[in-house]
Amino acid sequence: xxxxxxxxxxxxxxxxxxxxxxxxxxxxxxxxxxxxxxxxxxxxxxxxxxxxxxxxxxxxxxxxxxxxxxxxxxxxxxxxxxxxxxxxxxxxxxxxxxxxxxxxxxxxxxxxxxxxxxxxxxxxxxxxxxxxxxxxxxxxxxxxxxxxxxxxxxxxxxxxxxxxxxxxxxxxxxxxxxxxxxxxxxxxxxxxxxxxxxxxxxxxxxxxxxxxxxxxxxxxxxxxxxxxxxxxxxxxxxxxxxxxxxxxxxxxxxxxxxxxxxxxxxxxxxxxxxxxxxxxxxxx
Numbered sequence: 001x002x003x004x005x006x007x008x009x010x011x012x013x014x015x016x017x018x019x020x021x022x023x024x025x026x027x028x029x030x031x032x033x034x035x036x037x038x039x040x041x042x043x044x045x046x047x048x049x050x051x052x053x054x055x056x057x058x059x060x061x062x063x064x065x066x067x068x069x070x071x072x073x074x075x076x077x078x079x080x081x082x083x084x085x086x087x088x089x090x091x092x093x094x095x096x097x098x099x100x101x102x103x104x105x106x107x108x109x110x111x112x113x114x115x116x117x118x119x120x121x122x123x124x125x126x127x128x129x130x131x132x133x134x135x136x137x138x139x140x141x142x143x144x145x146x147x148x149x150x151x152x153x154x155x156x157x158x159x160x161x162x163x164x165x166x167x168x169x170x171x172x173x174x175x176x177x178x179x180x181x182x183x184x185x186x187x188x189x190x191x192x193x194x195x196x197x198x199x200x201x202x203x204x205x206x207x208x209x210x211x212x213x214x215x216x217x218x219x220x221x222x223x224x225x226x227x228x229x230x231x232x233x234x235x236x237x238x239x240x241x242x243x244x245x246x247x248x249x250x251x252x253x254x255x256x257x258x259x260x261x262x263x264x265x266x267x268x269x270x271x272x273x274x275x276x277x278x279x280x281x282x283x284x
Contacts, residue, residue, distance in 0.1 A: 005282060008045030008076055009038040010207060010256035011052065013274050016263055018052070020224040021120075026055035029267050031065060035072045041271035042279075045076030045113075045252050050099055053079070053106055062109035069110065076252050078205075079103050079146075080116035086125050086133040086157075100137075107146040113252070114147035114204055116179055119156040130158065131170035138173030149179035149204040154188050154219065161190055161198075168202050177204035181256060182240055183211060183227055187219065192240050196247035206244060207254035208278060210235045225260040229277040237281045245283070253278070 012020065014037065017028030026049075027034060038046055046069060048056075056065065069077060082100055087093035103115050117137065134150065141148045152164045164178050180195055180203065210233030215222040230237045241253075255278045262270060 005279075006045055006076055006252040007043050007275060007278060008047060008078060008205075008252050008254040009034075009041075009043040009271065009274065010078065010254040011047035011049040011080065012258045013047075013255050014038060014267065014270050015049070015052070016265070016267055016270065018049075018263065020258060025049060025051035027052055031056045031060060032068050033267060035068050035074060037267045037271040039072035039074065040268070041275040043271070043275060044073060045078065045254070046074045047078040047080065047254065047256075048106070048110075049080055050082075050103060053102065062106060066110050077110050077112040078114060078116065078254065079107055079110075079112045081151075082115060082117040082137075083119055083121075084123075085117055085137050086123075086130050100140075104140060104144045104146075107141065108144040112146045114149045114179070115141060116149055116151050118151040118153060119158075120153075122155060122159070123157045125157050127158070127163070127166060127170075130167055134167055134176060135171035135173055138171060138176035142173070142175050147175040147177060147204055148173070149177050151179050151181060151184075152188075153181065153184040159188070161194055165198065165202065177202045179205040179207065181207040181209070182235065182237065183207075183209050183223065183256070185240075186211070186213070186235050187223075192236075192243040195240075196243050200248060203249065203251070205251055205254060206249065207256040208237055208240065208281065209255065209257050210237055224258045227257045227259050229257055229262075229273055230255065230281045231277050241281050242283070 014034050015027045018025050084092040084096040138148045210228040210230050212234050255274050
C-alpha cells in the first residue's frame with residue numbers, strides 16, 4: 001500500500017507564513033524550496049493556491065515551474081481555488097473570470113490533475129444555475145486537459161452530500177467531480193459509509209487531516225487555524241482511510257492542515273511531519 005499510495009502535499013500544509021483569507025496568502029518559502037522539501041519527505045503530488053501562484057509568477061515562468069515539478073518527481077498537481085464561477089455578470093463575475101484564466105493557463109502548462117472550486121460565503125444560488133455553470137466550467141477545463149472538483153464544505157452554497165452529488169450528476173461532465181476533505185465531513189457529521197457510497201466516477205480526490213470535535217472558537221477560526229496532523233486529534237482517520245480503501249478508492253490522498261502554529265515551523269519539519277503522520281494512517 002505504501003508503495004502504491006500517491007500522497008499530495010496540499011498547499012496550506014506547507015504554506016509557511018501564509019495567512020488564509022488575507023492579502024498575504026502566499027508562502028514565505030519559495031516555490032522551489034517547497035517542492036524540494038515535499039519531494040524529500042516522499043510526496044509525489046503538490047498543491048498550489050491561486051495567490052501563491054500569482055506571487056510565484058513574479059519570479060518564475062510556468063515553464064520553469066513545470067521543470068521544477070518534473071525534476072522533483074511531482075506527478076499529481078492540484079490548483080486552487082476558484083469561487084463565484086456561477087455569477088453571470090457584475091464585479092464578482094469579472095474577478096472570477098480573471099482568476100479562472102490564471103488557473104486554466106496554469107493547469108495546461110503544469111499538466112494539473114484538477115482545479116478545486118467551491119464557495120466560502122454560503123452564497124445563495126439556484127441549483128439549476130449552479131449546475132449549468134459547473135458544466136460550462138468543466139467544458140472549459142477539459143480544453144486544458146484538467147478536471148474540476150467541487151469541494152463540499154459547510155461554508156458553501158451547496159453544503160450537503162446529496163446536493164453535491166446533484167450538482168456533479170446534473171452537470172454530467174466527464175472531468176467534473178467532488179473532492180472530499182475529512183475535516184469538513186467530520187464537522188458536518190457526514191458518516192463515513194455515506195462518503196464511501198459516492199460513485200467512483202464522481203470522486204476525484206480525498207484530503208485527510210485531524211482535529212477536535214468541539215472547539216472554544218467559531219468554525220471558521222477552527223478551520224483555518226486549528227487543524228491537526230493525522231493521528232494527533234480526535235478524528236478516526238484510520239477508520240476513514242480503511243472505509244475508503246474498502247470502497248475501492250484508488251486515487252491520490254492529499255494532506256491538508258491549516259494550523260497557525262505549524263505555519264511557523266521550519267519547512268523541512270512541516271513536510272516530514274505531514275508525510276510521516278499521514279502514512280501512519282494506512283495499512284502497512
